[in-house]
Amino acid sequence: MQLLFANLCHRAILFSRRLPTTMNQPQQSLTLQELPQRRKNTELVSALLQQELAGHLETLRFLLSPDRALSKYPGARLDVGGIGQAYQEFLDSYKKHTGAAFDVGHPFDSDSVSDISGKLELYRWEYPYEIKTAGGAKTITMTSPRRWVLNYPSGYDLAQLRQAVSGREGRRAEQMRQFVINSLVLQQSAAKTPGLAALFTALRYSFSRGPVAELNGLPLVVIESSIPSFRPPDELILAATEFSGVPAFIELIDTDAIDQWEDPLKVRIQEILTAPSP
Numbered sequence: 001m002q003l004l005f006a007n008l009c010h011r012a013i014l015f016s017r018r019l020p021t022t023m024n025q026p027q028q029s030l031t032l033q034e035l036p037q038r039r040k041n042t043e044l045v046s047a048l049l050q051q052e053l054a055g056h057l058e059t060l061r062f063l064l065s066p067d068r069a070l071s072k073y074p075g076a077r078l079d080v081g082g083i084g085q086a087y088q089e090f091l092d093s094y095k096k097h098t099g100a101a102f103d104v105g106h107p108f109d110s111d112s113v114s115d116i117s118g119k120l121e122l123y124r125w126e127y128p129y130e131i132k133t134a135g136g137a138k139t140i141t142m143t144s145p146r147r148w149v150l151n152y153p154s155g156y157d158l159a160q161l162r163q164a165v166s167g168r169e170g171r172r173a174e175q176m177r178q179f180v181i182n183s184l185v186l187q188q189s190a191a192k193t194p195g196l197a198a199l200f201t202a203l204r205y206s207f208s209r210g211p212v213a214e215l216n217g218l219p220l221v222v223i224e225s226s227i228p229s230f231r232p233p234d235e236l237i238l239a240a241t242e243f244s245g246v247p248a249f250i251e252l253i254d255t256d257a258i259d260q261w262e263d264p265l266k267v268r269i270q271e272i273l274t275a276p277s278p
Contacts, residue, residue, distance in 0.1 A: 030232050030252075032239055042229075042253040046145035049225050050122060053148065056203060057120050063196070066116040066152065066182075069189030086188060093184045097218055098177070112181050122148040123158035125222065127214065129249075131234045140237060141248040146225040151186055154178035165215055180218060187219050201264055227261060228254040 030038065062068070070086050094108060125147035129140045149158050155175035156164075163169035164176060190196060190209055200207035206224045211217040229251040231237070237249050 030236060032236060035232070035236070035240060038252050038255075039250065041255050042145050042250060045227065045253045045255065049146060049227070050148065053205065053223060053225075054122060056200075056205075057122075057150070060196070060199075061118060061120060063193045064120060064150075064186065064189045065118050066113070066185045066189060067118070068192060069185050070113060090184055090188060093187075094181065097180055097184065097216070112178060113185065116152050116182060116185060119153055121151055121153050121157075122223075123151065124148055125224075126159055126162060129231070129237075131238060133238065138238070139247065140241060142231065143248065143250045144224075144229060145250055145253055146227055146229050148223050150221040150223055151179065152182040154182050161215065183218055183220055186221055190221055204261075204264065228257050230254055 057064075070090055090113070091108070098108075125144040127142050127144075129142040131138050131140060151158075156172070156179040160169065161176065161179050164171045187209055190207075197207045200223065204226045206222075206226070208222050208224075209219060210222075211219045231251050241247050241249055
């Protein structure tokens, strides 16, 4: 084992190079010996960001309530505006996203909507990353330490849904259907509060809604920290995954960039103070 690790370290050192970040931060070099500490730092920062984000979401929970999204649908617990229209919009969206893309296996049941929990869950963003090697392409499951998908609990997390959609895991129709329903309801709930994006920007996060191509266009709510992260050189990723035996890797938080991390409010104040007088 020690010999294997030494060989992998040697390979990574040889291929160590300047690397770009996903947020256009200055490039930096990285070796396999530096990787354990960088990953430890990444996990610490990521855990703190997620904990802080969960606290913000708990405060905003009412604004993202499923009752608020589909008011006055059959079985609604709250009775506020939007009679019928919001529910019909949801049904139209559900039909659009449960054809061949999501074979949920059962007809729509209104209880799947009325039973949605108001609790909010965060799932780390994952994506497939292909690395070309002499022996052919190798797909690595990359995880972002600073980007999350928001949804109501469904019995499926984001990783399980991706596995099911890609065919790498058997589909559990009930859980898949509930994930889709929850995602669509959350979309409508978030749409009723357009100020959420500006609020999260002030908290140093971005809040966005939109379709995800890898999930057959299913729209998701994505929240992302403004702290930058980067993907190390392909050769280092290959060396690390070969050593671990698991084709998965996490992007690394660019801790060196935190000192230059901009405060959105500070930037706006500076712009006001430096703007030419009318």
